[in-house]
Amino acid sequence: MQPLEGRVIAVTGAAGGIGRGIAQAILEAGGRVALLDLPGAKLDEAAAALGAGERVATATADVTDAASLEAAFAEIVAKTGRLDGLVNNAGVVRLGPADAMKASDIDLEMAVNVKGVLLAAQAAARRFGAEGGAIVNIASNAGKVGYPNMAGYNASKAAVINLTRSLSLEWAARNINVNAVCPGGVATDMLKSVADFIVGGDKEKSDEMMKAMVPHQLGRHIQPIEVGRVVVFLLSDTAKIIRGQSITIDGGDTPY
Ligand SMILES: NC(=O)c1ccc[n+]([C@@H]2O[C@H](COP(=O)([O-])OP(=O)(O)OC[C@H]3O[C@@H](n4cnc5c(N)ncnc54)[C@H](O)[C@@H]3O)[C@@H](O)[C@H]2O)c1
Numbered sequence: 001m002q003p004l005e006g007r008v009i010a011v012t013g014a015a016g017g018i019g020r021g022i023a024q025a026i027l028e029a030g031g032r033v034a035l036l037d038l039p040g041a042k043l044d045e046a047a048a049a050l051g052a053g054e055r056v057a058t059a060t061a062d063v064t065d066a067a068s069l070e071a072a073f074a075e076i077v078a079k080t081g082r083l084d085g086l087v088n089n090a091g092v093v094r095l096g097p098a099d100a101m102k103a104s105d106i107d108l109e110m111a112v113n114v115k116g117v118l119l120a121a122q123a124a125a126r127r128f129g130a131e132g133g134a135i136v137n138i139a140s141n142a143g144k145v146g147y148p149n150m151a152g153y154n155a156s157k158a159a160v161i162n163l164t165r166s167l168s169l170e171w172a173a174r175n176i177n178v179n180a181v182c183p184g185g186v187a188t189d190m191l192k193s194v195a196d197f198i199v200g201g202d203k204e205k206s207d208e209m210m211k212a213m214v215p216h217q218l219g220r221h222i223q224p225i226e227v228g229r230v231v232v233f234l235l236s237d238t239a240k241i242i243r244g245q246s247i248t249i250d251g252g253d254t255p256y
Helices: 017-028 043-050 066-080 103-125 151-174 189-198 203-212 224-235 237-241
Strands: 008-012 032-037 056-060 085-088 133-138 176-183 246-249
Touching: 008 017, 008 066, 008 103, 017 032, 017 043, 017 224, 032 043, 032 066, 043 056, 056 066, 066 103, 085 103, 085 224, 103 133, 103 151, 133 151, 133 224, 151 176, 151 246, 176 224, 176 237, 189 203, 224 237, 224 246
Parallel strands: 008 032, 008 085, 032 056, 085 133, 133 176, 176 246
Antiparallel strands: none
16 A cells, blocks of 8 residues: 555645645655645646646645635545645745845735645645644755854744644644655755846856756755655655654755
8 A cells, every 4th residue: 555545645835846745745645736836826837747647637726824824725535525634834024134124025925835735735734634644844055053144034934844843733633744854955946046036146156156056965956856755755654753854855955
C-alpha cells in the first residue's frame, strides 16, 4: 500500500514551482491532489503537466480571503468526495533593504505567508473527516536564519514556524498533525527573482548568480519534487510521531 493511497491532498500555490513538485510527489505516493492558486495562475497548465487525469482537481482561491478559501474547499470536496490533507505552499517575497521597505510590501508578505496559512488551515480542517488529517506548511530556512534584503519575508517565515507549533498543539485532539518544512534554494521563479535582484537585473550575471546559489554541501539546486517527497513523508501516517516541527531541507546550509 502506498503512503497516500485513497487520500486527497490540497496544495495552495500549486501553479508555481515548488507546488507542482509537491503535487507530483503526492501522485507518486498514490494520492489524489487538488491544486489551488489565484485566478489567472497557470492551474490548467500545471494539471495537464501532471498528466494524471481524474486524480487531479483544480480550484481557484486567494489564501488571504477566507470566503474564497471556503468556496474552493467546498468545490474540492464536491469534486473529490473527501479531504485528508493540506500543503500550505502559496507564498510571496518582496526584496529590498529594510530601511526602504514599503508598508505595503510587508503587509502583502504577512497576508499571504502567515494569514494565508492560518485561513487555509482553518478552511481545510473543517473539511477533514472524523479520522482527522495532516497539514504541512512550507516555511523557509529564511525563517530560521534570515537573509539580507528579505526582512519581511524572514519575519513571515519565522511566524509560520511558530504558527505550526500552535496549530499542532491545538489540533492534536482532532487528530490533525501539523508540521512545516524549511527549504533552501529551490530552482524556481522565486529563486530566480532573488538572483535577478542581487545582480541588479543583468540577465547574464543573473544566470551566473542562479548557478552560484546552490547549497554548498549538496553542490546543486534542490528540485521541487525533492521538497515534495519530504512533504509526502510528513503527510503520511509514518510521520504521526513528528508533530509541530519545522524541518530544514536546504542541503545542509542551515545547521538546525
Ligand atoms: N524557491 C525557493 O528557493 C524557496 C525556498 C524556501 C521556501 N520557499 C517557499 O516555497 C513556496 C513556493 O515557492 P515557489 O518557489 O514555488 O514560488 P512560485 O512563485 O513559483 O510559486 C508561488 C505560488 O503561490 C501563488 N500565490 C501567491 N499569492 C497567492 C495567494 N494570495 N493565494 C493563492 N496563491 C498565491 C502564486 O500564484 C504562485 O503560483 C513559497 O511559500 C516560498 O516562500 C521557496
